[in-house]
Amino acid sequence: MATIVAEHIGRLFISLQQIRQVPRMLTEATPSMPATLRDSDVPACLRDRHITSGYRQLHQNWRYYFFSLFQRHSETLNVWTHLIGLLIILAKFCDLAENVDFVNDRHAWPLLVLLISSLNYTAFSVIAHLLGSKSELCHFIFYYLDYVGVAQYQYGSALVHFYYAIDANMYSLVKGIYLPTAATFSFLSFVGCCYGKYNSLHSCIRKFGHVVPSALAYLWDISPVIWRLVYWSEASDDPALVYHFGQVACFLTAAAFYTFPIVEKCFPGQCNFLGQSHQIFHIFMSCTTLCQIHASFLDYVGRRDVYLSLHKSGEAGLYAQLYAFTIMTCVLTGGVILRRVNHMLVKHKCI
Template sequence: MATIVMERIGRVFISLQQIRQVPRMLTEAAPSMPGTVRDTEVPRYFREHYVHAGYRPLEQNWRYYFLSLFQRHNETINVWTHLLACLVFLAKLRQLAETVDFLNDRHSWPLLILVVSSLIYSGCSAAAHLLGGKSELCHHGFFFLDYVGVAQYQYGSAVVHFYYAVDESMHRYVGGVFMPVATLLSCLSCFGCCYGKYRCHSRPTSVRKVFQVVPSGLAYLWDSSTVVRRLALWSADDLAIVYHFGQVAFFLSCAFFFTFPVLERCFPGRCDFLGQSHQVFHVLLSCCTLCQIHASHLDYVARRELYSRLHQGGEPALFVGLYAATLFVCALIAALILRKVKHMLDLIAKSK
């Protein structure tokens, strides 16, 4: 017995020794990684209000930006919050797949769209914050990708809210137009975010956020209208209502922190690594998505009789097609505006 205990203690000791060697191995793998710089050493377009240090230098090789995942800089937390969220959503998909027949049950496809769109938006966001600092063109390109991710997630939110959360009386009024309007608003949101970043290149960040917040706000109001009605008709027998309330509360909170950099403003220069409002936004948005997935799964289980009566047999396939169309159109919008950005940057370079 004593021998077994000693062997286990030895294994734990070896594991701890290996963990302690990880920082040294990372340092040896990237011995020439440059340090971070202050805001005065990067172009104005890359600067965030009240964040004075922790910027990565521009025009380094791609290896540097990938390895900066393990470096302390002002985007580290933004990358890891959504990278970890992506892993959590992946684990949630695996968990759901154990009880939900995504392949043969068409009524489960809206739930699958939500989880897949959540994986995409969190992955695109992590990539944008990790790789968008290489150059101005890369910054636009990767954040345009981020906006595509957000737009298709808006569609994913709309389809589960309409399919599982709608009640019979509301369905009579919006049944034929809800998803086409949601598709249009998702594309409009992507266009507003991309075009605002392009047109407001030299203007304050607050101006660019108007282009991001207004169309996204309209999309959210429309997409969540069925959930708001559910909350207004609060019922103790409604298993999912608490999670629907949670997703609305988390979303309103994260929208506040996205729009207003209150933490940096209160503590200027002290949030260069940790404590930025955008980091809080990432965490709250991830919590919102988890509540949304859980609420939609509960509705999928408990409201089957209602939604199978309201939605015709061909609607799930139609909504999958609309999702693919939304993704394609948003990617096309981002690509076309990125061409305009490249042309603008070429003109600026020639004028110098």
């Protein structure tokens, strides 16, 4: 008996010794962080307006960029603000999966597309901000992937608004054109963002490419919600409208911070780590998405008689195929643009 007890104590002691080694092992596994750079020391396409320092060095090994998630630099909080949002959306997905039959109920597929597109855009944003400093070519590749995420999320938003939130009167006006137009606007938004990034030295062109197509896409995508907020006489009895109003308010706030770097401009050089407008934009975009998901779920549950009368069961599958087609079109177009970017970088001896 004493021998058995001694063996257990010995194993416990060994386990405790191994646990004590974990912090040291993590420290050794994490590469030391080379000194960050000033904006004048990195290529122009990697610079952010009014962010004067904290840029990571280029051409390091991949482990350096992955582990920079836990280190201080200009992109740290841009990564974490969407990484936390991604985890919250994933938890929401798991919660909804317990109450919604995403496999057998085709009318739940638009909600599924929204959830998948929400996870995609936040994940692609995390990847872009985490790995985009590897090189100039990697910067373009990962940010173009980020723009694919934006485009497919725009279509996912349009789909749930058209399927669950739309009023019958508006449906009769746009039923044949709404989603094809939404897909077209999503594609144009992707192309505009890519073109703006390609012309990153020209701030006006970059801002125009990023903002104008995305604004047009949003106005079209949100129109069923706005119509319902304005014209539906039973709005006071609908719990989903609170969350629809919340998503609109959060998005407009996010758009303001994205379009105008207010904080950095007011405090130049003071927001290199904390307080960047883009970080605030990420936070409000995550809030937008969470409000949108919950509003769409409430519409899925509470407006079933409405959307069953408007949509046939087979339509959801067609709409999901259009979602896949939108992604494929953006990816292929991005590949063509990246070839031109690569040629430009080679010509200027950047790679």
